[in-house]
Amino acid sequence: MKLSQKEAVYQNEVLTRFELYNSLFLTLPFYQVKHTGTLLPFFSTHIEKGVAEKLDPENIIESFFGQYEQYIHKADRFDLLFRIIQYIERQVVLFDAVEDAAFSKTGKADDAGSLDELFKRAENNGTLREKIIHRLKDFSLRLVLTAHPTQFYPGEVLGIITDLTQALKGNDINDIHLLLQQLGKTPFLQKEKPTPVDEARSLAWFLEHVFYPVVSDIQYMVDNNFDILPEKEQQIVELGFWPGGDRDGNPNVTVESTKEVSSLLRTVLFRCYYRDFRNIKRRITFKGVEKYMAALQDLFYENSFNPAEHPSNDKDPIIFNLNEVKRVLVDYHDGLFVNLVEDLLRKVKIFGTYFSSLDIRQDSSVLRKTYKFLYEKFPKETGIPIEFENLDENGKVDSISFKEADLDVNEVPDDLILDTLETIKYVHQIQNAGGEKACHRFIISNCQQASDILCLMELFLWNGWKQDTLTIDFVPLFETVDDLKRAAQVMGVLYKNTTYQEHIKRRGNKQIIMLGFSDSTKDGGYLMANWSIYKAKIELTAIAREHEIDLTFFDGRGGPPARGGGKTQRFYASMGEEIANDHIQLTIQGQTISSQYGSFDTAHYNIEQLLNAGMTSGIESKPGDTLNENKKSLIDAMAADSYDKFMELRRHPLFLKYLEELSPLKFLSSLNISSRPVKRNSSSELKLEDLRAISFVTAWSQLKQSVPGCYGVGTALKNADKAGKWKEVEELYNTSGMFKTIIDNSIMSMSKSNFDITAYLKDDEKFGAFWRMLKEEFDVTKKYFFKLTGTQTLMERYPVERESIATREKIVLPLVIIQHYAIKRLHEIKQNDPNYEIYGKLLTRTVYGIVNAGRNLV
Incomplete structure (x- = not known):
């Protein structure tokens, strides 16, 4: 062919x-x-x-x-x-490295949309140009880096990949050979589990080497093409950061971690500034700039190498001195090298003195516990009734008085409560050092009711913060299917609360809501997870518009489709008029960071894709993206069928046993890959609700069975066909960007499956029937995907991506078999067998390679 x-x-x-x-x-x-x-x-x-x-x-x-x-x-x-x-x-x-080196020639999809193309179209189209300018005034993209362990390269290996990529671009055989020698001698494994600060250092590598130049370059593209109102500097790409701030289920994150990471981010940033400044200093050797350059030298050097314990926000003096240098160059030296100064000036305006906003996240159960501890210890100062915990939701909301206090807590019986209180106070210091943007969001995991948000707000007021100067955005995270169903009702109660209304007004009438993905998939299956989030967005947008609130969705989309990834930009390009889409915010992690944002070229391309998707969806929305009631009913029915099929699997008595005995799930906790435990309540026996979504998805991926990314979708399509709805399904696929993206990402997930690897289980006495159930649904799903897309192979319309996945799967197939061999032997021998530990090491070593090879390239 x-x-x-x-x-x-x-x-x-x-x-x-x-x-x-x-x-x-x-x-x-x-x-x-x-x-x-x-x-x-x-x-x-x-x-x-x-x-x-x-x-x-x-x-x-x-x-x-x-x-x-x-x-x-x-x-x-x-x-x-x-x-x-x-x-x-x-x-x-x-x-x-070879793929990264060839990215400019092979990596761009046929449906790619770059900013350059959009801006060129606007050059000769005044109406489009005005629409883009209007959109740019309020639009932004925020990428939030998380430390979730979905790729395991240490920083040293990432550095080698970067250098190897450059050598491959230039076909420099000598350098390539030397770098391969370095690679051979560089260990891939860490001897000890990383701390949250270690994880922050690893991700800071990407901030320093990729995002620092890329974000600035994209901002230059926008500034150079469009004149935005000068009084409002619009930052189009923002960065967020979770390591050191995300303490949800991770007891290793403490206020000390938060302090170290906020300091680390500042130091790394100033070293970037200092490198740029040294280049400027070598070029600008003219009269008239001496005192400004001396001031800048002092600011950059001291913050880089002698950081203060309690630093101040030096953004304004840096900008002042850079502007003065620029003025002297323009007025007296013909603007020579002024471009270098403007480049650094742009970066300082973007990154300030904080580099990336540090998000704080904690589970609602911990926050409720902290709230209870304070109102029981200080009933008079807080004014909260002692029976607060037993009140219904209306009673709780009515009881919250929002009293300002600075409670002096001497003895705290619980480490998590102590950490919560100390963190709330420390956020003040972060803002003093880096400005409000340095740390302004507190995310409430497992948020189930309006009182969860209001109680957290009051916790801030009890710890020295004032209502008038409460520069914090309280961000509820709705993740499970049930929580997503209740989300609009929860926010409706919140928006009607007078004190919260006043807070929202002081925050520019803006509300951020985080919608998770991974636990949604674990909770209800792939199709139901996507549809539940989409429906929640429609309902949450409607109630926000009713209260005239500017709503931003923060999506917990991870790497592979089972964690919400895949062709993410397509989701944002297909948001209909019923969904707020003026801002795009999403988490990026693990293999998504290194594969999509690991180099200047890939990061530039993928950020442009997201920006283009967000821009065009607000300017040129497609008719099919706003679903009519018939289409909503059709997806509702398919999602319900998919959910029922997935829940039938989840309730199967062998569901967890299958993962425990045949995948490396039990051994993930022994890998030195993350500071976060594999499951919540780590001391108890394994329960599905406690199992972290990443561990859940990783276990299935090691088995090469894409259950989290497709299970139940085939049954949903089959039932729609039997009900005579197939023409409507085809029309939905061809007209709805959202539904097409769900299907295409699920197909991509399936392309990483290989049931032949575990086919020996077909007649197994214990797991045979369970395996056959998985295989049957996989085959049904594949059959209906072919029927829906008019293709004969998975990912037929994406041949380059298909070839990339197939090559990677071929490379790591020996690792998969070695791993399954080791698992089988571990079940056959006793723990006191001298070879038990060796088989365990074989198993864990293969996990690294298999996961690292599974880059989310599509």
Whole structure:
């Protein structure tokens, strides 16, 4: 079959070059590397054949070793398996770098929308230009970096990938060879679990090396094309940060972590400024700027290398001195090198002295506990009735008096309560050092009622904050299907509260609402999760407009589709008129950060995609994006069918047992990948409601079964077909960008599945029927996806992305089989067996490589 032009380019620029540079591994001067590299193709072919024959992993591995006399002893077998894992881990890094290097030629989708294209269209279209200017005055994008462990490269490896990408762009064989040697000697594993501050340092790498130049460059594009009102500097891209602030279910995040991270963000930023300033200093050697340059030297240097314990907000003096330097250059030196000053000036206006807004997040149960502790300890000062906890919601809302106080708490019996109180007070200091934007959002996880928000607001007032100067946005997070159903009613109660109304007015009549995704998928399945969030947005928008509130949705969209990722920009491009979409805010994490924002080119492209989607949805919304009642009813029915099918699976007595015994779920807690526990209530036995969504999705992905990303969707489509609604489903897919994106992302998720790997379970005494149930739904879903899209293979219309996924899956297939082999052996031997620990290490090592290879490229 003839390749399309894009496929041919991908073949030449990525696949062929990967094979070429992959051969360099054989020349590296490491222990038995040539032997490993020579044997690996035979091992991989043997694995592929065994999987195709649906053999169990133990049979596949043992039969391979049976072909070689030198692998009679277990020690030799273990040695080879570990060397294969190390080799494949580095192959994945090379493939990442080759793809990144070729991104400008292969990475842009056919439906991509860049800002350049939009701005060029506006050059000769006065009406469009006016619409864009109007949209720009209020529109913004906020990307919030989170430390959720969905990719495990340490900072040193990320640095190598960056340098390797640059060397590959220039076809510099010598540098490539040296970097591959460095890669071979650089450990991929951490000896100890990272602390929240360690996680912050890892993510700060992206802030410093990617977002710092990219965000500034995009702001320049906007400023250079459109004259926005000078009195209002509009920052089009904002950054948020969770490590050190997100304490929901993570006892390792304390107020000390928050202090260290806020200081780290400031220090890293000033070092970026100082590097830029040194370049300016080398060029601007003229008269008239000496005192301004000296002042800047002092500000940048001291904040970079001698940070104060209680720093002040130095943004204004920096801007003043830069403007003075600019004035002297324009007035007396023909504007020579003024572009360098303007570039730094732009960055200071964007990032201030804080770099990225530090969000605070805590679960509502902890906040309720803290509230109860204070009103019971200080009944007179707080004025809250002792029976508050037993009141109904109306009674609670009526009892909250919003008294201002500065309660002096000496003894606190609970660490979480103490942390909450100290954090509320410390936010004041963060704002003093970096301005309001440095830390202005408190996110309430598991928010279930209006009193959750109002009680948190009162906690601030009891800890020294004043109503008139309460520069905090209280952000409810609605995540489960039930919470999403109640969300509009909760916000309706909140908007009617007089004190909260006054607070909202002081905050510019703006309300931020976070809608989660991962737990929604775990709670109700993929289609129901998406539809529940979409419906909640419609209802929340309606009630916000009724109260004349400017609503911003903050989406907890992670990396893979099962966590809300995929082609995220399409969701924002397809928001109908019923949904507030003036601002885009979303979480990015793990493989999404490194794959979509890991280099200047990829970050620039993906940020532009999101900006373009948000801009055009407000300017040129498509008729099909606002769903009529018939289409809503159709999706409602399909979501309900999907939900029922998913809940049937969830309630199956073997649901958790299947994950515990066949996936590495039980071993994830032993990996040094995150400061956050694998599950809430870590001391108790495993329950689905306590299991973190990331662990849930990771477990299924290691099994190569995309249950969280598709299960139940096939049944929903089949039932719609049986009910005579197929024409309506097809029309919905062809006209609704939202529904098409849900389906296409689910298809992408399925393309990472391979049921042949676990097909040996088909007739298993314990899990056979359960496996057959999973496979049957997978087959039904695939059949109806083909029927709906008119294709014969998954992702047929996205051949480059399909090829990328297929290549990655082929590279890591040996790791998957080694992992399943190790899990099977661990169940067969006792813990006191001398090989038990070795099998455990084999298992955990494979997790890293498999997850790292699963970059969310589409």
